[in-house]
Amino acid sequence: MTRLSSHLLPPQARTASLRLRALLERGLPLTERPWRALAEQCGMSEGEVLAWVERWQQQGMIKRLGLVVRHHALGIRANAMVVWDLPDEHVSEVGRRLAAEPAVTLCYRRRRQPPEWPYNLFCMIHGSHRERVLAALDEIVGRHGLQGIPRRVLFSHKAYKQCGGRYTHEEEP
Amino acid sequence: MSPSSARYLPMAELDALDRRLIDAFQRDLPLCPRPFAVMAERLGVSEAEVLARLHALQQDEVLSRVGPVFDHARAGASLLAAVSVPEAERDAVATAINRSPGVNHNYAREHDFNLWFVMTAADENQLEARLEALEEELGRPLLRLPMVEGYHIDLGFPIPWDELEAP
Numbered sequence: 134m135t136r137l138s139s140h141l142l143p144p145q146a147r148t149a150s151l152r153l154r155a156l157l158e159r160g161l162p163l164t165e166r167p168w169r170a171l172a173e174q175c176g177m178s179e180g181e182v183l184a185w186v187e188r189w190q191q192q193g194m195i196k197r198l199g200l201v202v203r204h205h206a207l208g209i210r211a212n213a214m215v216v217w218d219l220p221d222e223h224v225s226e227v228g229r230r231l232a233a234e235p236a237v238t239l240c241y242r243r244r245r246q247p248p249e250w251p252y253n254l255f256c257m258i259h260g261s262h263r264e265r266v267l268a269a270l271d272e273i274v275g276r277h278g279l280q281g282i283p284r285r286v287l288f289s290h291k292a293y294k295q296c297g298g299r300y301t302h303e304e305e306p
Numbered sequence: 307m308s309p310s311s312a313r314y315l316p317m318a319e320l321d322a323l324d325r326r327l328i329d330a331f332q333r334d335l336p337l338c339p340r341p342f343a344v345m346a347e348r349l350g351v352s353e354a355e356v357l358a359r360l361h362a363l364q365q366d367e368v369l370s371r372v373g374p375v376f377d378h379a380r381a382g383a384s385l386l387a388a389v390s391v392p393e394a395e396r397d398a399v400a401t402a403i404n405r406s407p408g409v410n411h412n413y414a415r416e417h418d419f420n421l422w423f424v425m426t427a428a429d430e431n432q433l434e435a436r437l438e439a440l441e442e443e444l445g446r447p448l449l450r451l452p453m454v455e456g457y458h459i460d461l462g463f464p465i466p467w468d469e470l471e472a473p
Contacts, residue, residue, distance in 0.1 A: 160371025163360050165340055165353060179339060186374070187337055195374040197333040200360075206367045207320075208470045214415065214422070225455060232458030242455040243386065250388075250419075250449055259463070261470055287415040287422075293400040294412040294423070295370070 149175050150185055157186075160201070204259055205292060211263045215270060216252035218245075218283040224254050230277055231256050236269040252285065263288060320368070323351065325467055327359055328368075335372065383433040384426040388419035388449040396420060399444060406440045408433070419449055 152175040161167040168186075169179040177185075189195040205212075219227055224242050231254075232240040239257040260266040267286070274280055320328075326349055336344040342360070343353040363369040376382075391399045396414060403412050403423050412423040425440075427433035441448050 160373040199333045199335040228457040240457040243451040289413040291414040
């Protein structure tokens, strides 16, 4: 998969599209014509901006386009990272099953880093209260027969930073 | 502003229109010259009303932004990292991590590895350089946990309004 089709473009267009990405990472301006406002800042037409965004959606580089909610501000404050040490031959299958659980908001396999870190499957469960999150986890463990799998639950208790990814070479604000 | 400084927003302050707006448009923002007008039409209100609500929600830090969520793997390089620090030094180390370029999430968690953050960069080389620089600055080894396979990576989940209203 090509990471960025813009590598094939003339340098000027590539620079403009990278500039657009950097602007998009910070969010749309809340005005009647947000795309036109972005277009003016990166030297494109409004139509070109829309075409880039549509292309990035089709490529899967943009996963979703919409309101990005801060769950903590809404009262969704119990944020548990549940980590599991699954046999390598089962991790993908279990990961897919856990991902389908409504209570699971993120699920991915990561590389272990033994000996400090033997866990290879991560999932997040968000909820209003710790008890509800733990109850949801108990149900999941029971439903998928994961009682014997070593796991740890790491609740977060302070968010020092939470913002969208910054992948371009633009300077931080 | 850090999310921990956001004031507590009682759910009662988000009225039915705010909730419909959030429920309907965490994804599928219309891709057209006037997206807020199209959203307004679907919700049966004016474009100005939608813009006013979005402004207010952003002001209250309920919304971090309106826009795209990029795929980490395709948009560039990223890595989940953790570090174990004495509790007394946690805030200071977290501040140093936040200063480091590319850090977009940073949480304290209940574990010996008590600080967890995501470092992003344009590519793997830049990512590694950033991690090494931070590791040197902190004088502590970082746990580096690259993603191998994603099964579900999207925080656009339905908001459990009823649960949040319960005492």
